[in-house]
Amino acid sequence: MGSGVVIVATGGALALIAIVLTARHGVTEWQYALVFGVLIAVGEMVQFRVDRIRNRAPIATSAALAYAVLRGPAVGVPPEVAQIIAVTAVATAAGIVPRAIAGLWWDIVVSCRRGISVACAAVAFAVLTTPDLVWTGRWQEAIWIAGAMLAAVLSAGISDALIGAGQATERYNRPFPAALRDELSVMTRIGLAMGITGMLLAAATALLGLWGPPVVLVPLLLTQFAFRRYSSAQRTYRATVRSMARSTEIAGFSSPGQNARTAALAVAIGNDLGLTPARMEALEYAALLSGVGQLALADPSPGGASLLRTREERQRAAEIGASVIERSGVLDHVAEIVRHSNDPYRHGRANNSAIPVESGIVNVALAYEQLVGEGSGQSPDKAMESIGLGIGAEYDPVVVESLRRIVGRGFRF
Incomplete structure (x- = not known):
């Protein structure tokens, strides 16, 4: 019941x-x-x-x-x-x-x-x-x-x-x-x-x-x-962020619905880890806007799969995206999450606690979405196996363990 x-x-x-x-x-x-x-x-x-x-x-x-x-x-x-x-x-x-x-x-x-x-x-x-x-x-x-x-x-x-x-x-x-x-x-x-x-x-x-x-x-x-008034402002705020997120789909730099799916998984992980509502909101916005910086790259990735790009390209895209978001003047924390969303855990948060855990969440959520999302073809178990190989090096172990619990509970996009 x-x-x-x-x-x-x-x-x-x-x-x-x-x-x-x-x-x-x-x-x-x-x-x-x-x-x-x-x-x-x-x-x-x-x-x-x-x-x-x-x-x-x-x-x-x-x-x-x-x-x-x-x-x-x-x-x-x-x-x-x-x-x-x-x-x-x-x-x-x-x-x-x-x-x-x-x-x-x-x-x-x-x-x-x-x-x-x-x-x-x-x-x-x-x-x-x-x-x-x-x-x-x-x-x-x-x-x-x-x-x-x-x-x-x-x-x-x-x-x-x-x-x-x-x-x-x-x-x-x-x-x-x-x-x-x-x-x-x-x-x-x-x-x-x-x-x-x-x-x-x-x-x-x-x-x-x-x-x-x-x-x-x-x-x-x-x-x-x-x-x-507060409710109306919140709705306008969310609509603006979602419109910005759709720009990468329109330009072909992410697959249709990819940003929304990544955000849904990031929110699920944030819930599992018990983040505060303010941090949850910033996490969702960061996941939605994580691909904005790719618009500065020469060509879209096939099917919006940013994992196919080199690390240098992904980190440059993250830095550009963070700079774009900072210009809004009200999403500074979101920009900081996006800036580190492609940092490998071993060289990032593992050595610098100032990097928000939300960056690691976006990193893992994006990787899982590109492995399991529409047109990717991998099963959840296979995707978890692939992500598991990067624990401690590419991905935050705490976040991966949270993802494992969520997938075990039957999470589906």
Whole structure:
């Protein structure tokens, strides 16, 4: 059973139980449930993808967390845990349905992850507070409630990070500690922003009543706008790099799809070695652009097989490619990877730790692609045998061992 099925089953079970309990006991303070439910539904409807593996719904997330920690003098009866989960689940479904009807992208697993993390926040807040604890003039109570809010937000973030790390381990074969590190990094940079916005929304509503959400709506919209701008910039960035990579295919210096296949294998190796997201992005770009320098050579290699060229030609092409990439002004680390992507391990990284391991990854990925890729004809076992002959001399042993694990798991272009 895959992790996605477990997440959906868990989220669905929590939602069903919460809805039944809420229907049996009745909805308290229905006007607040309605307002926050609308915010969550709208946030789900306008969610967007930040990259290929993550989507963001900052309005929905902040509103759901705010409802989970709602406690104050303007709220007569604070919502119980079951009601919080039920409102979040129903509102999430209400926001997803229009997207599905319109044919827009949506992911039930991501939505269930959000529901589970909100449930964790609601439980944590309920454990740390009592129904009669509200915002008053006493600073002790204010500090305690604020601390309980922060603990609830952190519990939501940590639970979601654990779930995300498990998914990454299953889907991309990343080591769990590395995957958890990446998820926690995202949480500290992005998740806490949504969590703190949720705390502000809850505090404003607790003190001002239903006037609170409109007051905090502007920061919510600014958060949504900032995330969308970032997402748009990332898509433009990737499209530009891919366009540059295709230039070598158009000119006949690499076979059709060769750069994409090399990048896919390089990313798989990077995942296996647990590189950080920033290094993974640079690695992918370097693999895509590793052949740009060949455009300065006199003639294309037959079938784009750069391994048929002399070492001097390959290293000159790598240096030219790195110089071209450096002129972009924003891909300096990518240029450094490309510059050393044809260095033999024995005379390169083995004696100079400043050379990034990503260069060795690109070197091995390109060699394997040219041995196994379209029109090459070699079997994976035969290709691994050929690459194995160069371990320690041409290829980084750590990278080759990672490639062996990936091929053993059935990697195919």
